[in-house]
Amino acid sequence: MTKRPTxxxxxxxxGMSKTAVSLVLNDRPGSRLSADAVARIHEAARELNYRPNPAARSLRLGTTGTIGFISDEVTITRFASAMIRGLLDVADERDQGVLIAETGNHPKQLAKALEFMIDRQVDGIVFGSMAARLLDLPPLPESMRVVTANCASNAGDGTYASVLPAEHEAGRAMMRLLLEHGHGEGIGIIGSAPSAPADRRSSVTIGARFAGIDEALAEAGATPVAVVDVGSWEPWNGYAGTKQVLESGAPVTALLCLNDRVAFGAHQALGEHGLRVPDDVSIASFDDDEIASYLRPALTTARLPYEEMGRKAMELVLGPDEPGGEHLVEMPVQVRGSIRPLDRSSS
Amino acid sequence: MTKRPTxxxxxxxxGMSKTAVSLVLNDRPGSRLSADAVARIHEAARELNYRPNPAARSLRLGTTGTIGFISDEVTITRFASAMIRGLLDVADERDQGVLIAETGNHPKQLAKALEFMIDRQVDGIVFGSMAARLLDLPPLPESMRVVTANCASNAGDGTYASVLPAEHEAGRAMMRLLLEHGHGEGIGIIGSAPSAPADRRSSVTIGARFAGIDEALAEAGATPVAVVDVGSWEPWNGYAGTKQVLESGAPVTALLCLNDRVAFGAHQALGEHGLRVPDDVSIASFDDDEIASYLRPALTTARLPYEEMGRKAMELVLGPDEPGGEHLVEMPVQVRGSIRPLDRSSS
DNA sequence: CGTCAGTGCTAAAACCTTTCAGCCCCGAAG
DNA sequence: CTTCGGGGCTGAAAGGTTTTAGCACTGACG
Structure with missing residues (x-):
C-alpha cells in the first residue's frame, strides 16, 4: 500500500497527457481523441485502479457530490428515523454522499451546522424536522439548493421547496372511515385541537388534519359526542383523557386518537374499564408508529410517510430543476383490526 | 454576495504574506511573528469573515475533519438510532463532520460505502450494527482508524477496537434482582436461548447475557420453573410463549423476558389470563425500548446503552491514541414498577 | 571587522484536478 | 504555392491551503 495513483x-x-486522461475519463463531449488513445487510457486507469481525488476535484469545481441533512432531531430520535432511510436510499442510487448534523432546536447549533455545510460546499441542503414546524432559516447563499422535509421555512416567498404529509386528506379519510362504519352517533376525539390554528410555528400541518376531520363530519352532518384536549400526545395523557371520557358517561362507540401513542393510552384505559377493542369500542389514529402493530388488535392508522418524504426531498434537491413549491405526500391508511362496523341493533 | 474571501x-x-496568515491563524508553535502582525492578521480575518476552504486544506493535508459512519441499519431503523445521537454529540463537540452510509447488510453495499469513505479521505470509520453481530470487513488502509460499535469484526487479531454492551453483568444483575425479591421458586424465562453459543456471527453478546443469567441462578442454587424458546423476539412471540407457560400450569411468580418487545407480549398474555403486573406476576426484561415506559406499570429493564456506545466509539476514533481492544459499556438497570417482592405468605 | 545567532518575515513548491488556449500536422481548397 | 480548417493532442494555469527553505536585518561576541 504505497500511495493512491493520481x-x-x-x-x-x-503515454498521454493529464489533459487527455481527464477528458477521456469524464468523457467530455467534443474532445476528439483517437479510439486507440481512449482504449489505452481506460486500460491504464483500470490497471492502476485509479479513483479521482474528490478533494482536488472539489477545489477545482466548487462542487462536492454531497448533500447536507440538517434536522432538529430526526436522526437522533426514533420517531422519524425512516426519513433518513428515504434520503439515503435516493442518495445512494445517485452516488451522492450525505453529511448530517442535528441542531436539537438550538438556533446556535443551526447556525453552526449551516456554516459547516456551506464551508464544505455541499451541493444542497435538506432540512428535516420531527414535528412539522416552521423553521427559522438564516439567509443562505443564492446558489444553494434547499428543500425542507416535514416542515416549512420562514421564507414566505416560496423560495424553498417543502415536502409535507397530506394531512387534510388523511384527517378526512380517517373520519370518513369511522362514519362509514356506522359510528356517526358515538365518536370521541382524543387529542388537543391546535390551540391557535394560525400558529404555523408550532405545527404547519396539524391544522390541516383537523380541517379534514371537520370537513368529513360536516359532510355527514355528524357531531362528536366527546372531544377531549389532552395536552401533549403521550400515552399517559391518552390514558387519562380516555378515562375522563368514559367516566363522563358519553356514549362512545369509536375513538379517533390524534396519534398512536395517545391511542395506546386509550387502549389501556378501555381495557381497565372492561371494554374490548373493537367489539365495544373502535379505535382509529394517526402516525403508524411502531406500537400500532404491537397492540392487540393492531391499530388502524394513517401513516406519516417519513420514508417517502425523505425520498421526495432528496429527489427534489438532486433533481434537474431548481426545487420549489409545496409537495404533499399521501398518508396511506393502514387498515388493521381496531375498527369494526357498528351493530345496528345496539343503536 | 461575491466570492468567499481566501x-x-x-x-x-x-499587508502580510499568505505564509504569515496561515501561520498565525493555525497558531503554529515556533513561528515568531511580531505581536503587531498577529493582531493585524486576526483583525483582517475577522473583518473579511474569513473561513478556510476545507477542500483546499484536505488536498494539502490529506485529512478532512470528517468521520464516516457505516452501519447495517442503525440510522435507518428506530431501535438503535440513539447510537447516532451519541456519535453526533461527540463529533459536534470536537467540530468534526459525520458522513453516513447504510449497507442493509449487503456486502456489495458495504464495499461501495467503504470505497466512498476512503475516497473522501475520512479520518476514521465507525462501524455500527443493530444486532451485535460479527462483521465481515474487507482489508482497510493501514492508517485508517476503525472502531466497531455494538458489533465485532472478523479481524481476529484485535486490530480494531470494539464497543459492546456489558451483557454478562446485565444478565447477572437482572436475575439477581428477581432472586433478591424472593422469586427463586417461580421464575420463568421467555426468549430463546442462543441456538449455538459459539455462533458469534449471529450475536456476539447474547451468549454473555445468558451466561450472566445462569451464573446468578447457580450462585443462588435456583432453577427456573419454565424456560420457553419463542424464536424471534417480537411481541406476538412473547405473547404466545407466555400463554404457553401459563397454560402449562407452571407456578410462575416472575418472568424474565429477553427483551422489552417480548415483555410487551407477555404483559398482554398475563392480562388476558386475569393476572396483574406486578401483584400476581413480576416482569423484568432487557433493552429499555420505547415501549418499556409506556406499559402500566412501566417495565423494569436493563438498558441497551446505544447512546453511550455511540459516544464511546466516536471518542475512541477521535481520541489521541490508536484505538484498540474491547470496551464494555455498562447496561444500567432501569428500576420501574413491574417487579415487587414476593409475599412470603403465598409460598 | 568578521562571524554568528536570533528575529521577523516571505517565495515558491506541493497537493490533484479541470480547462483554456494553442500547437503541429495533413489534406483540401483557392 | 499559400491558406485554411480540422483532427489529435498537450502545456500551463487555476483553485486555496500548508510548509520548507531561506532571505535580510540586527546586535553581540570574538
Whole structure:
C-alpha cells in the first residue's frame, strides 16, 4: 500500500497527457481523441485502479457530490428515523454522499451546522424536522439548493421547496372511515385541537388534519359526542383523557386518537374499564408508529410517510430543476383490526 | 454576495504574506511573528469573515475533519438510532463532520460505502450494527482508524477496537434482582436461548447475557420453573410463549423476558389470563425500548446503552491514541414498577 | 571587522484536478 | 504555392491551503 495513483500516474502509464486522461475519463463531449488513445487510457486507469481525488476535484469545481441533512432531531430520535432511510436510499442510487448534523432546536447549533455545510460546499441542503414546524432559516447563499422535509421555512416567498404529509386528506379519510362504519352517533376525539390554528410555528400541518376531520363530519352532518384536549400526545395523557371520557358517561362507540401513542393510552384505559377493542369500542389514529402493530388488535392508522418524504426531498434537491413549491405526500391508511362496523341493533 | 474571501485576501488586507496568515491563524508553535502582525492578521480575518476552504486544506493535508459512519441499519431503523445521537454529540463537540452510509447488510453495499469513505479521505470509520453481530470487513488502509460499535469484526487479531454492551453483568444483575425479591421458586424465562453459543456471527453478546443469567441462578442454587424458546423476539412471540407457560400450569411468580418487545407480549398474555403486573406476576426484561415506559406499570429493564456506545466509539476514533481492544459499556438497570417482592405468605 | 545567532518575515513548491488556449500536422481548397 | 480548417493532442494555469527553505536585518561576541 504505497500511495493512491493520481491522474499523472495514469497519464504516464498510458503515454498521454493529464489533459487527455481527464477528458477521456469524464468523457467530455467534443474532445476528439483517437479510439486507440481512449482504449489505452481506460486500460491504464483500470490497471492502476485509479479513483479521482474528490478533494482536488472539489477545489477545482466548487462542487462536492454531497448533500447536507440538517434536522432538529430526526436522526437522533426514533420517531422519524425512516426519513433518513428515504434520503439515503435516493442518495445512494445517485452516488451522492450525505453529511448530517442535528441542531436539537438550538438556533446556535443551526447556525453552526449551516456554516459547516456551506464551508464544505455541499451541493444542497435538506432540512428535516420531527414535528412539522416552521423553521427559522438564516439567509443562505443564492446558489444553494434547499428543500425542507416535514416542515416549512420562514421564507414566505416560496423560495424553498417543502415536502409535507397530506394531512387534510388523511384527517378526512380517517373520519370518513369511522362514519362509514356506522359510528356517526358515538365518536370521541382524543387529542388537543391546535390551540391557535394560525400558529404555523408550532405545527404547519396539524391544522390541516383537523380541517379534514371537520370537513368529513360536516359532510355527514355528524357531531362528536366527546372531544377531549389532552395536552401533549403521550400515552399517559391518552390514558387519562380516555378515562375522563368514559367516566363522563358519553356514549362512545369509536375513538379517533390524534396519534398512536395517545391511542395506546386509550387502549389501556378501555381495557381497565372492561371494554374490548373493537367489539365495544373502535379505535382509529394517526402516525403508524411502531406500537400500532404491537397492540392487540393492531391499530388502524394513517401513516406519516417519513420514508417517502425523505425520498421526495432528496429527489427534489438532486433533481434537474431548481426545487420549489409545496409537495404533499399521501398518508396511506393502514387498515388493521381496531375498527369494526357498528351493530345496528345496539343503536 | 461575491466570492468567499481566501487566505490571499486576508494577507493583502493585513499587508502580510499568505505564509504569515496561515501561520498565525493555525497558531503554529515556533513561528515568531511580531505581536503587531498577529493582531493585524486576526483583525483582517475577522473583518473579511474569513473561513478556510476545507477542500483546499484536505488536498494539502490529506485529512478532512470528517468521520464516516457505516452501519447495517442503525440510522435507518428506530431501535438503535440513539447510537447516532451519541456519535453526533461527540463529533459536534470536537467540530468534526459525520458522513453516513447504510449497507442493509449487503456486502456489495458495504464495499461501495467503504470505497466512498476512503475516497473522501475520512479520518476514521465507525462501524455500527443493530444486532451485535460479527462483521465481515474487507482489508482497510493501514492508517485508517476503525472502531466497531455494538458489533465485532472478523479481524481476529484485535486490530480494531470494539464497543459492546456489558451483557454478562446485565444478565447477572437482572436475575439477581428477581432472586433478591424472593422469586427463586417461580421464575420463568421467555426468549430463546442462543441456538449455538459459539455462533458469534449471529450475536456476539447474547451468549454473555445468558451466561450472566445462569451464573446468578447457580450462585443462588435456583432453577427456573419454565424456560420457553419463542424464536424471534417480537411481541406476538412473547405473547404466545407466555400463554404457553401459563397454560402449562407452571407456578410462575416472575418472568424474565429477553427483551422489552417480548415483555410487551407477555404483559398482554398475563392480562388476558386475569393476572396483574406486578401483584400476581413480576416482569423484568432487557433493552429499555420505547415501549418499556409506556406499559402500566412501566417495565423494569436493563438498558441497551446505544447512546453511550455511540459516544464511546466516536471518542475512541477521535481520541489521541490508536484505538484498540474491547470496551464494555455498562447496561444500567432501569428500576420501574413491574417487579415487587414476593409475599412470603403465598409460598 | 568578521562571524554568528536570533528575529521577523516571505517565495515558491506541493497537493490533484479541470480547462483554456494553442500547437503541429495533413489534406483540401483557392 | 499559400491558406485554411480540422483532427489529435498537450502545456500551463487555476483553485486555496500548508510548509520548507531561506532571505535580510540586527546586535553581540570574538
Amino acid at each position: 491522474l499523472a500516474d495514469v497519464a504516464a502509464l498510458a | 487566505l490571499a485576501d486576508v494577507a493583502a488586507l493585513a
